[in-house]
Amino acid sequence: MSGLHTYDYIVFFVYFIIVSSYGFWIYYKKKSLMSDSKDYFLAEGSLTWWAIGASLIASNISAEQLIGMSGSGFILGLAISVYEWMAAATLIVVAVFFMPVYLKNKIFTMPQFLSQRYNEKVAMIMAVFWLVLYIVVNLMSILYLGALAISGISGLNITICIFALAMFAIFITLGGMKVIGYTDVIQVFFLILGGLVASYLALNLISDQQGVVKGFTILTQGASEHFHLIFKKDNPHYMDLPGLSILIGGMWIVNLNYWGCNQYITQRALGATLPVARAGLLFAAFLKMLMPLIVVIPGIAVYYIVKEDLGGISSENLLTSSGVQDPNKAYPALLGLLPIGLKGLSFAALTAAIVASLAGKANSIATIFTLDIYKKAFETNASERKLVNVGKITIVVSMLLAVLLSLIIGDALMGEGKQGFQYIQEYTGFVSPGIFAMFLLGFFWKKTTSSAALFATVGGFLFSVILKLLPGWVDLSPLYTYGWAVANSSGVFEIPFIDRMLMVFVTCIIGMYFISMYENKRGVVTKGLEIDAKMFRVSTPFAIGSLIIFSLIVALYTAFW
Numbered sequence: 001m002s003g004l005h006t007y008d009y010i011v012f013f014v015y016f017i018i019v020s021s022y023g024f025w026i027y028y029k030k031k032s033l034m035s036d037s038k039d040y041f042l043a044e045g046s047l048t049w050w051a052i053g054a055s056l057i058a059s060n061i062s063a064e065q066l067i068g069m070s071g072s073g074f075i076l077g078l079a080i081s082v083y084e085w086m087a088a089a090t091l092i093v094v095a096v097f098f099m100p101v102y103l104k105n106k107i108f109t110m111p112q113f114l115s116q117r118y119n120e121k122v123a124m125i126m127a128v129f130w131l132v133l134y135i136v137v138n139l140m141s142i143l144y145l146g147a148l149a150i151s152g153i154s155g156l157n158i159t160i161c162i163f164a165l166a167m168f169a170i171f172i173t174l175g176g177m178k179v180i181g182y183t184d185v186i187q188v189f190f191l192i193l194g195g196l197v198a199s200y201l202a203l204n205l206i207s208d209q210q211g212v213v214k215g216f217t218i219l220t221q222g223a224s225e226h227f228h229l230i231f232k233k234d235n236p237h238y239m240d241l242p243g244l245s246i247l248i249g250g251m252w253i254v255n256l257n258y259w260g261c262n263q264y265i266t267q268r269a270l271g272a273t274l275p276v277a278r279a280g281l282l283f284a285a286f287l288k289m290l291m292p293l294i295v296v297i298p299g300i301a302v303y304y305i306v307k308e309d310l311g312g313i314s315s316e317n318l319l320t321s322s323g324v325q326d327p328n329k330a331y332p333a334l335l336g337l338l339p340i341g342l343k344g345l346s347f348a349a350l351t352a353a354i355v356a357s358l359a360g361k362a363n364s365i366a367t368i369f370t371l372d373i374y375k376k377a378f379e380t381n382a383s384e385r386k387l388v389n390v391g392k393i394t395i396v397v398s399m400l401l402a403v404l405l406s407l408i409i410g411d412a413l414m415g416e417g418k419q420g421f422q423y424i425q426e427y428t429g430f431v432s433p434g435i436f437a438m439f440l441l442g443f444f445w446k447k448t449t450s451s452a453a454l455f456a457t458v459g460g461f462l463f464s465v466i467l468k469l470l471p472g473w474v475d476l477s478p479l480y481t482y483g484w485a486v487a488n489s490s491g492v493f494e495i496p497f498i499d500r501m502l503m504v505f506v507t508c509i510i511g512m513y514f515i516s517m518y519e520n521k522r523g524v525v526t527k528g529l530e531i532d533a534k535m536f537r538v539s540t541p542f543a544i545g546s547l548i549i550f551s552l553i554v555a556l557y558t559a560f561w
Contacts, residue, residue, distance in 0.1 A: 004154050008344030015190060015348035016168075052272060052280025054189075055360070057287045060087075061353055065295045066195070067145045070334075071327030073299025076237045077226030078560060081292035082246045083254075083425075085553050088288040090255035092546045095281035098260040100535035101443050103274050110261060111372035117442045117529055118450040120376070126457060127372040129431070131365060131398075137427050139361050139402040140409075145328060146354035147406065152332030153347055162406050165351070166399045169358035192287075194349025195294025197342055198334055202301035205310060205337065219297075223304045229560045233483045242496035243483055247557070250498035253505050254425065257436040278538065282545045289552055295331075302330040313337065358399070365398045366391040426497045430468075433501045434460020437508035441516075446528030449519045452512035460508045467500045 004012075072080040107113045110130065115123035147161035154161070203215030206222075220227050230246070231238045245251065272280065305313050313333045335346050370391040375382055382390070434456040441448040470476065471485075471494040479485035485493040495503070520526075538546075 004343060004347060005340040007340050008347060011341055011344030012348045012351070015345075015352070019352070049272075049276050049279035049283060052277065053283030053287065055356075056091075056280065056284040057291075060357070061291060061295070065291065066350055066353055067149045067328050067331050068141075069295045070299035070302075070331035071329075072240075073226075073296035074303045074327045074330040075299075076240060077223070077228065077300055077303075078292065078296060079229050079231060079237075079241050079246075081296050082229065082241065082251060084288050084291040084295075085556065086246070086251050086255050087259060088285040088549050089553060090252070090259045091281045091285040091288065092549060093256065094260040095278040095542070096536055096538055096546075098443070099277050099281065100274055101529060101531060103272075103277065104531070104535055105529050109367055109371055111368060113439075113442070114453070115372075117448075117527055118453045122438075122450055122453050122457070123372065124377070125454070126435070127368050129457070130368055131373075133428070133431060134361055134365050134368075135398055135401050136405060139358065139365070139398065140405040142354060142357050142361065143402050144406040146350075146358075148328060149332045149350055150347075150354075152329055153335050153343070153350070159407065162403055165354055165358065166403050168351075169355050169362060170396055170399050190345070190349040190352045192290070192294060192349075194346040195298070198331075198338065198346055199293055199297050199301070201338060201342075202298055202305070202334055206301060206304060216297075219301060219304055222308065223300055226300045226303060227560055229557055233480070233486055238483075238486050239488060239494070239496050242486075242499050245496070245498050245502065250429075250500070250502035250505070253433050253436055253501045254429065254498070257432040257439075258428075261435055261439045274535075275539070278542055282542055282549075285549050286545070289549065298334050299327070299330045302334050358402075362395045362398055366394040369394045429497050429501045430464040431457075431461055433464065433505035434458075434508050437505055437512060441509065441512055443529065444531070445516075447516050447520050447526055448512060449516045449524050449526055451519060451524075452515040455511050455515055456508040459511060460504050463504050463507055464500060467495055467503065468497075470495070 069080055069083070101107075102113070105113075105116065107116065111123040111127040114126050143162055143165060146165055147158050150156065150161040150165065151158040156164075200212055203212040203219065204210075205215070206218050207215035228235075231241050231243055233243065242249075302313055304310075313336070331350075335343060335350070338346055370387050374390050375387060379386070437460065438453045438456040442453065471488075471492050476485040476493040476495065477487075479495070480487075480493060484499060485495050487493050516526075
């Protein structure tokens, strides 16, 4: 199960050499431009649609999906795929409505948008807020879960894996956004290939080597409880995925905030023209539709293999040192079944995903700190070369902080049987509703004021905390009838976090409306963005591609409701 053969290490190092050599080639080919901060952080105007789409997926699909979502597939089943399929729909919405606003108004960072639309105070508060969120939640969780997986496959100490991943990510990130974007094309190829190989072998094992189609048929019948996409309120996992809210409720807040208001993601397309950016986002949407085959089906397959005792993976393989079943070990356990050589390929694919995501996140942290904090608060006249150097230092510092956090609190937050993917979603959800409300009204309602934006940011976070703590103060069991509260593992009724996000979002919108109207009457001047209805028109090929995506989603939910 644990440990790699010499041939596996050879395959892995071949991958390392290919990616590194290509990164060096891109870096030196464009080295003359690397002293320009916008080119370094955004690869302005140089990424093609396929590079943008591949980079989006390579940066998004990391340890939190391969390890965390596979673990959730082991526990929850196919329903966790909603994060992938709704993301595909969201990417289309972002391409049509959000990207034109960013590009028309020459917005390159999220704090820049807040400064341009509201004021410097709002922008600076959110810049600091994003830095803390990206390092403490995202960078740390990707590093810890990734190291956990690498450790499980290779047998190496998890501390060594944490440091090795951090160093590899720093190496890639220091080359700038252009290097990240183009090396991600290779990363996503290995990622998809390795994931499909793992799924193929798992389904073949289930069918006793009679093919993946028969294996999938056996899996859907033998683990039918794992193939319901919409949970009823009496389902023990309703707390994670509360019924129709995943289609018409808070799940939209999760995805629109992540894909549309997130420096880490939008950065890939902000340096492109609108047609190229839209094509890249549509390509990413098609790739997202494939992701459950790579990250969810393997988790369900491990569940079935363990339940039916088919051999190769036993329940003991998923236990922690203290004897707790850890769903985060499902994907590494599956990779342990791969033959020599293929295990090395999948090991490379997993490492590729983790490193790509770490690199993208570190680059976004450096972009926000350098352009929106350092340049504005410390050295307004800094040269382009100085800004690039500050960005490189920020990359190293942020990665070291993530390493330190992983070693200190990683196990407490994501170890001992916890679903790492759900941890990331819930704690990001404390800030998502307020941020999305602030962006949405900032885009499309010119009367929105800076005070209203601050209310959404600070008030939204506080309201999220209150709703989280509310079950300790009030008995929420009467809300069970309406599906707004269910019992947790301790028997205490609480509001599912996806529903909490919707409640907080609606509260923020209402509060922003009344604050803005009150200030408008007092003569407060607002700074609306430049918006033209023509911006939202799409090409025929884009419209056809979008229709295919939405049709696939409808078909899947019809088949597995």
